[in-house]
Amino acid sequence: MRAAARAAPGIPQPLRTPAACASLRSGNGPSPAPRDCCPGPTQDATYGHIAAPGFPSNRGDFLTLMAWRCGHASWYHWLVATGPVSFEVVPIDKPADMNVIIGQAHFIKTVEDLHEALAGVSPHLRFGLAFCEASSARLVRRSGNDDELTGRAAANALAIGAGHSFVILLREGFPINVLNPLKAVPEVCTIFCATANPVDVLVAVTNRGRGIIGVIDGSPPTGIEQDTDVTDRRSLLRAIGYKL
Numbered sequence: 001m002r003a004a005a006r007a008a009p010g011i012p013q014p015l016r017t018p019a020a021c022a023s024l025r026s027g028n029g030p031s032p033a034p035r036d037c038c039p040g041p042t043q044d045a046t047y048g049h050i051a052a053p054g055f056p057s058n059r060g061d062f063l064t065l066m067a068w069r070c071g072h073a074s075w076y077h078w079l080v081a082t083g084p085v086s087f088e089v090v091p092i093d094k095p096a097d098m099n100v101i102i103g104q105a106h107f108i109k110t111v112e113d114l115h116e117a118l119a120g121v122s123p124h125l126r127f128g129l130a131f132c133e134a135s136s137a138r139l140v141r142r143s144g145n146d147d148e149l150t151g152r153a154a155a156n157a158l159a160i161g162a163g164h165s166f167v168i169l170l171r172e173g174f175p176i177n178v179l180n181p182l183k184a185v186p187e188v189c190t191i192f193c194a195t196a197n198p199v200d201v202l203v204a205v206t207n208r209g210r211g212i213i214g215v216i217d218g219s220p221p222t223g224i225e226q227d228t229d230v231t232d233r234r235s236l237l238r239a240i241g242y243k244l
Helices: 002-006 019-025 109-117 147-160 175-183 227-239
Strands: 062-066 077-081 086-091 099-106 124-132 139-146 163-173 188-195 199-207 211-217
Touching: 002 139, 086 211, 099 199, 099 211, 109 139, 109 163, 109 175, 124 147, 124 188, 139 147, 147 163, 163 175, 163 227, 175 188, 188 199
Parallel strands: none
Antiparallel strands: 062 077, 077 086, 086 199, 099 163, 099 188, 124 139, 124 163, 199 211
């Protein structure tokens, strides 16, 4: 999977649309052309998918990795098909310096309660949030005090498409300022991440629907800190006022 993922920048990068994503998710979308697929270890004759190493490409039950042309700019949805369940990787669309919080909650009142929790932290905090209903109208509910952040949060929540998940985007504040108030909201079940790093959301897809099973937050570590790194870390925390 990593070999295929590294090849993604070479794939053409058209704009994703909700209709295109819905069509592909339904299983009734068009088969991708050769140029639409990420080069991989083996590739079947139809160019519809790419077999993972060790799996034959002439059987219907092999593990497949597909890169669909449904990403904004350089973003792609990756689909690993295993049978009754598949896994999709949805990148969060945000500026590099913007903080995002992704979590799981329940009940339509979530939107208003999250808004109140955020608004109570600071009058300077700018935020937008969105919550995916899992029944009834199944709309992406949204709120916030910044139209841009609210719209961007709603677009990311729709792309994730997981019932009862929520997305919060922040400016003029940091997750460390708001996480405890958010966790205290009765509807909140869990927080998956709170970060300014690039984030990929791993979504499980079944006939029932979609659910977040984890996130990729930033990049892997390059090593273990040494004594000089410990000194630098402690100095940074004191320089920015988080330690005395």
